[in-house]
Amino acid sequence: MAQGTETPAGPPDSASPGATGSAAYLRRRTLRRGSAGWLLLTGLGVAYVVSGDFSGWNIGLSKGGFGGLAVAMVLMGVMYACLVFALAELSAILPTAGGGYGFARRALGTWGGFLTGTAILIEYILAPAAISLFIGDYVKSLGLFGLTSGWPVYLACFAIFIGIHLWGVGEALRFSLVVTAIAVAALLIFAVGAFTEFDAGRLNDIPADPSAFGSNSWLPYGLLGIWAAFPFGMWFFLGVEGVPLAAEEAKDPVRSMPKALAISLAVLVFLALITFVSATGAQGANAIKEAGNPLVVALQGTGEPTALSRFVNYAGLAGLVASFFSLIFAGSRQLFALSRAGYLPRFLSLTNRRKSPYLGLLIPGVIGFTLAAWSGNGGRMLNVAVFGATISYALMALSHIVLRRREPDLPRPYRTPGGARTSGVALVLACSALVATFLVDRDAAFIALGVYAVALAYFAFYSRHRLVAAAPEEEFAALAAAEAELKRD
DSSP: OOTTEEOOOSSTTOOOOOHHHHHHHHHTTOOOTTOBOHHHHHHHHHHHHTHHHHTTGGGGHHHHHHHHHHHHHHHHHHHHHHHHHHHHHHHHHOOSTTTHHHHHHHHHHHHHHHHHHHHHHHHHHHHHHHHHHHHHHHHHHHTGGGOOSSHHHHHHHHHHHHHHHHHOHHHHHHHHHHHHHHHHHHHHHHHHHHHTTOOGGGTTOSOOOTTSTTOOSSOTTHHHHHHHTHHHHGGGTTTGGGGGGGGGGBSSHHHHHHHHHHHHHHHHHHHHHHHHHHHHHHHOHHHHTTOSSHHHHHHHTTSOOOHHHHHHHHHHHHHHHHHHHHHHHHHHHHHHHHHHTTSSOGGGGOOOTTSOOHHHHHHHHHHHHHHHHHHOOHHHHHHHHHHHHHHHHHHHHHHHHHHHHHOTTSOOSSOOTTTHHHHHHHHHHHHHHHHHHHHHOHHHHHHHHHHHHHHHHHHHHTGGGSEETTSHHHHHHHHHHHHHHHHHO
């Protein structure tokens, strides 16, 4: 048994040795296996991210200009590609709902697992809260049902889409796939329309700041602008790393997970390129750099709405719904895995008759709705989410490196091209992106650090002494420790 863990028996949240108790404990914490094939998993990967193509990325133009954001997007794309290749290998080794937390638990121990899982949880609780605000703004701007942006809209978002998740994972992922397909089709139609107005001279129309080191027409804010644009270059890919959280509910995860990760990233790279170039070249970087709906501005400028711009506006709402919906899924699975293993209160991992973690859906939903209704600052919440994401990326990349070096003979159905060198690139870029968050929103970074500190105190003084040895991630780590001891003997 792993040190510092317990095997539960009897009542669902008590702890005492016994195989029968372990079986009963896990039986009440079981997800529906085999519900998602590679297509649904690919749709999930794209759904996590697609809202970022419709808004948010363009603020990077105000930090680095077209050239600065372009370099930042390429570097962040490289980071995500390297990370995805590493996660494909790790998810084939440990296909459980823990995702990144499970990988770090095996490689970096209980502290590493908790640090990674908490960072992921910060990302997946804060991001839906922020997106619910953006959905409210779209509903208001489109005049849907005469509604204005406010708490009733946010409440409806959480209630309706959490309800679909409670219905079942298969139904939820199929709904997500349909909405995501609509959003992707709209991006393709937008690009066709925007390229008809394309003018390369508009790409670099932001005036250069003469006081910035290295500034020119392509880098109006200088070389430092590239670094400041890192978090916005991430918006084209932020969330795709959450696909392994569905591993426990996937069909043949060893094969379907690497395939889904690779295809979803390829789709996202293509969408990022055409959206970024066409939108900026249609009206100019200066015109869209601070727009809340940059694709609509790219199509109509300051003129009257057109049929195409209205269509893109509605499609933007579909993109926001797709990301909101899928991020709720990711947050619930991360919370489920941490709770099942005892890192968080165990009652949070109980599942209903349809094998959905109902408290893992409802409680983050309540937190997200409260934050949205109380704060009203979607940008700040997204910056907190990005801070958590960059920490998790660094720790997941480090986990891959550690496992490659410490356990070279571990069976690997899928192997990362380039091995530890690939994850090393992801680690360096993730650390650079983490520092860049302080350049963009220092307050958000310190808020995230404060949440982190509270969570770590809870783990240090309470939950690390009450871990559940029967949880898949803990069993996996215990077997690894036992094998290592046998080799030493």
